Amino acid sequence: MSNISIIGTGNMARTIGARALAGGNTVEVMGRDQSKAADLAEALGDGATTGEWGTAPAGDIVIVALLYDGVVPAVARYGDALAGKVIVDISNPFNPTFDGLAHREQTSIAQEVAKVAPAGAGVVKAFNTVFRHVLEKGRPDVFIAGDDARAKARVEAFVESLGLRPLDVGGLGMAHWLEGAGVLTVGLANHGVGNLDFALGVTELPA
């Protein structure tokens, strides 16, 4: 069981919140608009609570569920309130045509988050290759990248509580390639698969 705080009140916040509660975790919702956070917490039910934007989250794992360009500013705004927390970046910084990343440098939102996160916080990239729709009703693989082994282990336990398989791809620098996998996922939806009812994952060889 994990204590989860979600920064954000949009569709992805709702989906992760619902799935987290179904998996037996606690959920706190934090929104810049406090009334939207309260509405989401009420809609989620099951003991979900509301926290105040910018203050120390109740959860040990803080999932930032904002549009990609809001993620780094939000983490910077929270500042030391995130000390000791596991910060999870789930964002996809797509370019305007959805066939590349918004940053051309070899970085990622997760790596930029790590630059502004307080000492003692562990940053993990996860969930970005999964369409919200699929997270809602499917059992997709969840790729994870991070430099902090303890933070990754916590996120893995959380992912497992959702009935999903966490797959560690390596250090936080791999978040760049996970963001690229997000680009591939959109490319597959537009070309190779032709719908949104799928996820990238790992298929093991029959023994």
Add this chain to the structure above:
Amino acid sequence: MSNISIIGTGNMARTIGARALAGGNTVEVMGRDQSKAADLAEALGDGATTGEWGTAPAGDIVIVALLYDGVVPAVARYGDALAGKVIVDISNPFNPTFDGLAHREQTSIAQEVAKVAPAGAGVVKAFNTVFRHVLEKGRPDVFIAGDDARAKARVEAFVESLGLRPLDVGGLGMAHWLEGAGVLTVGLANHGVGNLDFALGVTELPA
């Protein structure tokens, strides 16, 4: 049925050659070392032939199975001999630590191949996310990127002849992210999966 020429005589050339023959395609082997090409053609059997390095390949689909830094020079060396051909780049330009690409620019070997390929040749990136070992005995998904729809359709038909599923991720620029997916595959082998008996693929939601 496709007519395949393979430039290269290494392990990947052998594996693709064997699988291509098993799928009912013709195979020609071309090596800088003509005797190695002849040896591989003989080992493959089943009518495999040998072509002369640098001359027009017999196959319509030319698979360049060389180490990544040999791919662009080989295509440049062949030059107009590849006019009208479908050129398939399967390479993984890993950095020395296998956790990133050798090129830091947002390009790919496939895109660099397109710059030196003759007019009328179609360049396709494919197979690079599949470990040789898995291609030998498994049924991995094969991701494909390219700008030339006719060339992609031919490669898709070839992939299907191998009993595998081709998955179109979009234009040739997506080859950069497929190379990144190659990096993720190595990361998964070293962390999340812990062996080489798997492949990245697509899992569709149950209806």
